[in-house]
Amino acid sequence: DADVTQTPRNRITKTGKRIMLECSQTKGHDRMYWYRQDPGLGLRLIYYSFDVKDINKGEISDGYSVSRQAQAKFSLSLESAIPNQTALYFCATSDPGQRQHFGDGTRLSIL
Amino acid sequence: DQQVKQNSPSLSVQEGRISILNCDYTNSMFDYFLWYKKYPAEGPTFLISISSIKDKNEDGRFTVFLNKSAKHLSLHIVPSQPGDSAVYFCAASAYRLTGANNLFFGTGTRLTVIP
Numbered sequence: 001d002a003d004v005t006q007t008p009r010n011r012i013t014k015t016g017k018r019i020m021l022e023c024s025q026t027k028g029h030d031r032m033y034w035y036r037q038d039p040g041l042g043l044r045l046i047y048y049s050f051d052v053k054d055i056n057k058g059e060i061s062d063g064y065s066v067s068r069q070a071q072a073k074f075s076l077s078l079e080s081a082i083p084n085q086t087a088l089y090f091c092a093t094s095d096p097g098q099r100q101h102f103g104d105g106t107r108l109s110i111l
Numbered sequence: 112d113q114q115v116k117q118n119s120p121s122l123s124v125q126e127g128r129i130s131i132l133n134c135d136y137t138n139s140m141f142d143y144f145l146w147y148k149k150y151p152a153e154g155p156t157f158l159i160s161i162s163s164i165k166d167k168n169e170d171g172r173f174t175v176f177l178n179k180s181a182k183h184l185s186l187h188i189v190p191s192q193p194g195d196s197a198v199y200f201c202a203a204s205a206y207r208l209t210g211a212n213n214l215f216f217g218t219g220t221r222l223t224v225i226p
Binding site for chain 2: 041
């Protein structure tokens, strides 16, 4: 089983809809992250969480919100999806050695 | 403003030869650098890293070189193998300054190793 699991893997939805992307991990890491990848732009940090009570905005948090339900779960929400949020989304966790471990991504298309 | 740059979107190399992937950064506060490898439909996977107190780190066929004065690092793969064909991302963090290992990624270089 994968250590970092993202659901769904693919999602197509319409403008204005509320979307939730979920991430769960079995690595026991306290730190979790959400990134988006756009063509030609690499990965950019949306939100990160150092523990259940600690949520921080990243580089591009506008239009997104997160929830850390437990150490193992970190969800990303788009309250009202817009087409320029079409991207590949990655969840990651990190250990004290700073290496981040990524899920396989969610491909989100907003029409 | 891209703080980590990979100026070569793609690179093709013959099997058995050396692959050299380059990365430049602008933020002098970065103190930890990583390379990630990404196959299609998978998440990035950690490959190798280097702290700013070192100028070289080696792991099997993979070596990362850091030139702090030039704000430049490179990844050498010797010998290159067809299974190395993937997108390689350079990443950096300012962990000692901020206590946060948030990563800043480059835009990636697609490596193709030709059999």
